[in-house]
Amino acid sequence: MPELPEVETVAAALRARLLGRRLDAIKVRYARALKPSPASARRALLGRRLVGVDRHGKYLFLRFEVDDPAPNTLLLHLRMTGQVFVDPEYKPDKHLRLLFDFDGEKVFYRDIRKFGGFTLFDSESARNAVAHIGPDMLEVGFRQWRARLGGRKSAIKTLLLDQGIAAGLGNIYADEALFRAELHPERAVASMGEAELRCLWREARKVLRRAISHGGTTLQDFVGFTGQPGNFRGELEVYGRAGEPCPRCGVGIVRIRLGGRSAHFCPQCQPREPLSPSG
DNA sequence: GCAAGCCTGACC
DNA sequence: GGTCAGGCTTGC
Numbered sequence: 001m002p003e004l005p006e007v008e009t010v011a012a013a014l015r016a017r018l019l020g021r022r023l024d025a026i027k028v029r030y031a032r033a034l035k036p037s038p039a040s041a042r043r044a045l046l047g048r049r050l051v052g053v054d055r056h057g058k059y060l061f062l063r064f065e066v067d068d069p070a071p072n073t074l075l076l077h078l079r080m081t082g083q084v085f086v087d088p089e090y091k092p093d094k095h096l097r098l099l100f101d102f103d104g105e106k107v108f109y110r111d112i113r114k115f116g117g118f119t120l121f122d123s124e125s126a127r128n129a130v131a132h133i134g135p136d137m138l139e140v141g142f143r144q145w146r147a148r149l150g151g152r153k154s155a156i157k158t159l160l161l162d163q164g165i166a167a168g169l170g171n172i173y174a175d176e177a178l179f180r181a182e183l184h185p186e187r188a189v190a191s192m193g194e195a196e197l198r199c200l201w202r203e204a205r206k207v208l209r210r211a212i213s214h215g216g217t218t219l220q221d222f223v224g225f226t227g228q229p230g231n232f233r234g235e236l237e238v239y240g241r242a243g244e245p246c247p248r249c250g251v252g253i254v255r256i257r258l259g260g261r262s263a264h265f266c267p268q269c270q271p272r273e274p275l276s277p278s279g
Numbered sequence: 280g281c282a283a284g285c286c287t288g289a290c291c
Numbered sequence: 292g293g294t295c296a297g298g299c300t301t302g303c
Contacts, residue, residue, distance in 0.1 A: 077298080079298055081287085081288095111286095113285085113297085114287080115285060116298090163299080170297090171297075259280085259281090260297090
C-alpha cells in the first residue's frame with residue numbers, strides 16, 4: 001500500500017518527468033477516478049502546463065498553470081492499490097482507470113480496487129480538503145509532534161496511524177517504526193517517557209527516509225513512476241512476518257488486531273510495559 | 280470507539 | 292461460495 005515513501009517516490013518522478021509539460025488529453029475508463037467529473041477536469045486543465053507537484057502525507061497536489069480562483073489543482077490519493085506510471089511496455093488491462101497525455105508522454109493511472117483517484121480543486125479548496133490533516137511526518141519537529149500527541153489515551157500505534165496528528169505513516173511503516181524503537185504497539189502514550197517518544201519520532205522518520213531511498217516498498221501492487229517495484233520489502237523487519245523469527249532476538253513475530261488493523265511486533269523486543277520505570 | 284462502505288483479488 | 296484486508300470518510 002502506498003504510504004509516504006511510495007507517494008514521495010511517485011512525486012519525485014512526476015517532478016522530474018512532467019513539470020512544464022502541457023496536458024493534452026485525458027482518457028477515462030472509470031469516471032469515478034476523476035472527480036467531480038471528467039468533463040470539468042478537461043474543461044479546466046486541457047492545454048495547461050503542469051507547474052508544481054507537492055506532497056503532504058499520502059496526498060499529492062498536481063498544480064497547473066491556471067490563475068486562481070479557477071480550478072487548477074488535481075489532488076491525488078492512491079489509497080490501497082493506485083498506481084501512476086509511464087511504461088511503454090504496459091498494455092492497458094482491465095484495471096486501467098485513466099490515461100493522461102502530457103506532450104506525448106502517456107501517463108497511466110491504474111487502480112485495482114478503485115479506492116483512489118483524482119479530485120479537481122482551486123488552490124484554496126485543495127488546501128481546505130486536507131486541512132484536517134496534521135503536518136507531514138518528515139516535516140514535523142519533535143516538540144510539535146509530542147504536543148499533538150498530548151493528552152490522547154489511545155494505543156501508540158493507533159495514534160501513529162492517525163493522519164490528523166501527523167501525516168504519512170501507514171500500517172507498514174508504523175509497525176516498522178515501533179519495532180525499531182522497541183515499543184509495543186499497544187503502549188499507552190501516557191505511559192511513554194520523553195526518551196521513548198523521541199526515539200520513536202526519530203525511528204519513524206529514519207525508516208521513512210530509508211524507504212524513500214529504496215524507491216518504496218512493494219508488497220503486491222505498488223509501482224514507481226517507471227513501472228518498477230520498490231525494493232524496501234527486504235528491509236522490513238516485522239511487517240508481514242508473523243511466525244518468522246525476530247531479526248534481533250529470534251523469538252517469533254506476533255500478529256494481533258489493533259483498532260481494526262493488523263499489527264506485527266516482537267513480543268521479546270517490544271515488551272508491553274517498560275522493563276524499568278524510566279522517565 | 281467502532282462498524283459500514285467504497286472495491287477486488289487472494290485465500291480458504 | 293464466503294471471508295478478509297486495507298486508507299479514509301461517514302455515521303452511529
